[in-house]
Amino acid sequence: MLNLSLKELSLALGSKKFTSVELTQFFLNRIKKFNSSLNAFITIDEEKSLAMAKKSDQLIQSGSKSCLTGIPIAQKDIFCADGWKTTCGSKMLENFIAPYNSTVIKKFNESGAVNIGKTNMDEFAMGSSNETSYFGTVKNPWNHDCVPGGSSGGSAAAVAARLAPAATGTDTGGSIRQPASLCGFTGLKPTYGLVSRYGMIAFASSLDQAGPMAISAEDCALMLEVMTGYDNKDSTSINRKKQNYTNCLDEKIEGVRIGVPKEFFEDTLNPDVQKVVQEALTQYEKLGAKIINISLPNNFLAIPAYYVIAPAEASSNLSRYDGVRYGYRTKEYDDLMDMYFKTRQEGFGDEVKRRILIGTYVLSAGYFDAYYLKAQKIRRLIANDFKHAYEKCDVILGPSAPSVAFNSGEKQEDPLAMYMQDIFTISTNLAGLPAMSVPAGFIKDLPVGLQLIGNHFEESKILNMAHVYQQNTDWHLHKPKGID
C-alpha cells in the first residue's frame, strides 16, 4: 500500500485486493506512528475517516466507482469540511467546526475519496516554512531540523512521509510548489479560476488557487480531474469545458520549446540548485525538447508587487474575524472596541498581523495610488512578460525555490529573507498561470524541485512534460529515511 500510485491503488481497490477501510486504517496507523514527530496534521478523526471508507467500499461493491473512490486524501486545513474542525492554522479558528463543505471537499466526497485528516499550515496560509502555524511547526521528513516549506507544509510532510497517498494544497504565492520542492514530490498550482475557491478560507482572493500535491505528475493529473470544474458559487470560477488531464500524459515531447528565463538564474539562485536545473534541461534536450532563452524582465518586481496586493486583500478578507459571530473571542473586555482589539491581538499571530498592517497601510487614503494601484500596474507588466514569452516557447522552466529546505528558525526573524523563498513562484500567481514543481535531484540529501510553468489552461502540457521526465528519471520515487 505504501508505494502504490493513485492509479495502482484504484486498481487494487477495484480488484478487491484490499478494501478502502483497510487502506484507510493503514494510513491512519502511519499517521499515529509518525505525526507526533512530524506534526503534519492538525485534526485526525478516525471515526469519520473510517465511516467514509466504509461508504466507499459500498460504492466499490456496487460497481459505481470512480478513480479516487476509496483512496485517502489529506486535506489542507484551509478547506471547510462539514462537521470537521477547520482552523486555517490559526488560534482565531482553533475551535471552529465548519458547517458546510467547500467545493473542493464536496468534489472529493462525491468522488468517494476518504478525508484522512486536516493538515497543518501556516496561519491563514501566510508563510513559507509552516512556522507561523498556531499548531506548531512541521518537520521536513527528509531532515527533521529543516522546515517543510509553506504554507501547505503539513500536506507536504504528509505526502513526503507517505502518511497519505496524496494531499490538497493551496498556492497564493508558491504555497504548493515551494513545499513540494523542499519535500521532494510533485505539486501543481492550476490556472486561476480552474478550481473553485468556495469554502476555501481566503487569504488573497485574486491569487489563491487550490491544487494537488502528490508523488507523481500522473497522480496530480488524477487529483486535478476531481478538483477542477466551474462553480456558480465562485464568481471568479471559469466556465469552460472540463478537461481530461490523464489522456495526454504520454504524448511525445519532441520539439516542445522550453523557455528558460535568464532572470531565474541570477544571483538569488543557489549554485547547487542551478546545477540540478541544468541537468534537468539536459535531460529534456535528450528527450527532444528545444531550449530557448527568454526573458521575464519584470520578474524582479514580483515580490514587491505581491507584498502589496496580497496583504491588501488579506487585510480586508480577515476583517470578518472580529469575535462577534464565531471563532475566538477574548475572555474579558470593557466595550466593543476593547473586544475587537483584544480578540484580534490575541487571535492572530505575528505574521498575520504584519500583513494586515501592511495591507491596511497600502489601501489607506493618500497611499492607495502609490502602492496598490502601482502594484496592479506591475501585475499587468508581469502578465505581459509571460504573454510575450509564450510567443516564443511552449512551457517555461526554472527552479521552484532558490534553495533546498532551510533550518527551522533560520529565517523566522527576517521576514524579507522568508519572502524571497517565493521569488520564482510568485510571478505565476500574479499572472494567473498554471505551474508545477517536479523533483529533479538532491543536494546533501535534501530534494530540489524543478518548476514548469504553462500558459493559461495548459495544465495538460506541463503535466505531460513532467510525466515524461518522471518516466525517464526516478527523483520523485526517492523516499526519506525512517518512514517505512
Next chain:
Amino acid sequence: MNWDIVIGIETHVQLKTNTKQFSGAPVEFGKEPNSQACLVSMAYPGVLPVLNKESVNSAIRFGLSIEAEIASRSIFARKNYFYPDLPKGYQISQFELPIVGKGKLSIDIGDDLKEVRILRAHLEEDAGKSSHGVIEGKSGIDLNRAGTPLLEIVTEPDMSSAEEAVTYAKKLHNLVQWIGICDGNMQEGSFRCDVNVSVKKKDTDVLGTRREIKNLNSFRFIKQAIDYEVNWQIERLEDGGEIEQATILFDPESGETRSMRSKEEANDYRYFPDPDLLPLIISDEDIKKIKKLMPELPEEMKLRFEKDLGLSAYDAEGITSSLDVTQYFLSLIDLGVNPKLSANWILGNLFSKLKEKDIGIENSPIPPKKLSSLISRIQDKTISNNAAKQIFEILWEDSDKEVDLIIDELGLKQISDSNKIDEIVDEVMKTNSAMVEEFKSGKDKAFNALIGQVMKASKGKANPSQVASILKEKLSK
C-alpha cells in the same frame, strides 16, 4: 442677511428582489432575528459573493427611467470598516465606476418645472441591525437585513429649500415604485434619505460647508430636519461661527439634529475593487431587452393625460403622483366614467377622506367600481354634486350599499323635468318679489339668492344648471 440653501440627497432604495444582493438568502421583513441569514450573510470563513441579476436589472430600469447612461462596465468595491452588524468587516458597494451614471428627474415647483440632476446610482448591500436592550446587559445582532440589495441614488446639490427636497423625495419615491424596483415602504426602511445641507450668502457662488443628515425615513422628517438644520447653520454663521463638516442625526422626538461624527472622526474606508467579483458587464442588448419591458413613466403619462383626456396640469400631476392613484384612476375611466370628473373626485373628496383617516388609496373603503357608479349618476344628471357627496359619505361607511338604492331611499333623484322646475321657479319668484325687483334694479347678487331659494324649495333636488337657465330666462322677460 440673505442666505441660499443648498441641498443634495442620497437615497437608499431597497430593491424588491426575492433574494439578497450576493447570496440566495431570502429578504423578507419582520422575520425572527437571523432566520434570513445564510452563511454568506453571516460572513462565514470561505464563503463568496455571487451577484443577484435581478438587482442589476432593477438598476438598469432605474437608469432608463431617468435617462441616464448605463455603464457597460462597472466595478464592485469593498468599503472597509468595523461594525458588529457588518459581518464581513466591509460592505460591497460601487465606488469609482457605478452602474448608473448621470441622469435627471424633474420636479414641479409651483407652476415651474425644476430639473434635479442625478449624479449617479450604484448597487450595494445593506448591513444588519444591532439591537440594545433586547437581551439584558448585551447587544444583539440581527443579520436578516445584512446583504439586502440597495440602489443608492445620489443627486447634485440642486435643491434650494426643504419643500423642493421633499418634492424630489416624493417624486423619486413614486418613480421607484412605478417601475417596480422598490416596495416604497418607508416605515420598514425600504426608502431612506441622507440629506446634505449647506447654506451660503446670496452674493457668492462659493458653497458653504455641508452637514449630512443621515437616515431620514419619512417626508415629514426630511422637512423638519432640513428646517431645523438650516436655521441652526444660519444662526451659527450669523453669530460669527463656522460650520464643520459632519455627519448628523435627526431626532424626531425633539425635532433637532445632533452630530454623530466630525470629519476628523470619519472612517478611511480603504475602498478597493472586490477581487471576489468580476467587473459587471452590461451589453446594449441587455439594455434593449429591459427597455422593451419598461412601463410608461409617470412624466409621460402625465403629459398624455393632459393631451388626450383634457386633464389640467395640476390634475394630471396629482393623478400620476403615485402608481396606486394612477391605477385607481385608470380603473374608473375603464368603467366609462368621465376622466375630468374622475380626477376631481379622486383628488377632492376621496383624497381628503383618505388623508383624514390616514389610509392609502390602494386600501380605499370605496373601490373604483363603486365610485364609478356614483360618478356616473352625476354624469347622467340623476343626482347633483351635493347629493353625490351625501352618498359618498354613506358608501364610505358601507361600500356594499347600492348607489341607486341610496338615491331612492333618500329621494335624492334630481329634478330635471323643466315643467316641474318652471313651476317651482314661478312660485319662488312670486313669494320673493322683493328679490326679483332688486335683481331688475341691477343687483346681480340677487340672482344667486333666488337660485338658493329655488334649490331650497326643491329640497335640493332641482338640477342647478337647469334652474339657472330657466330663472335667467324668466327674469329677462
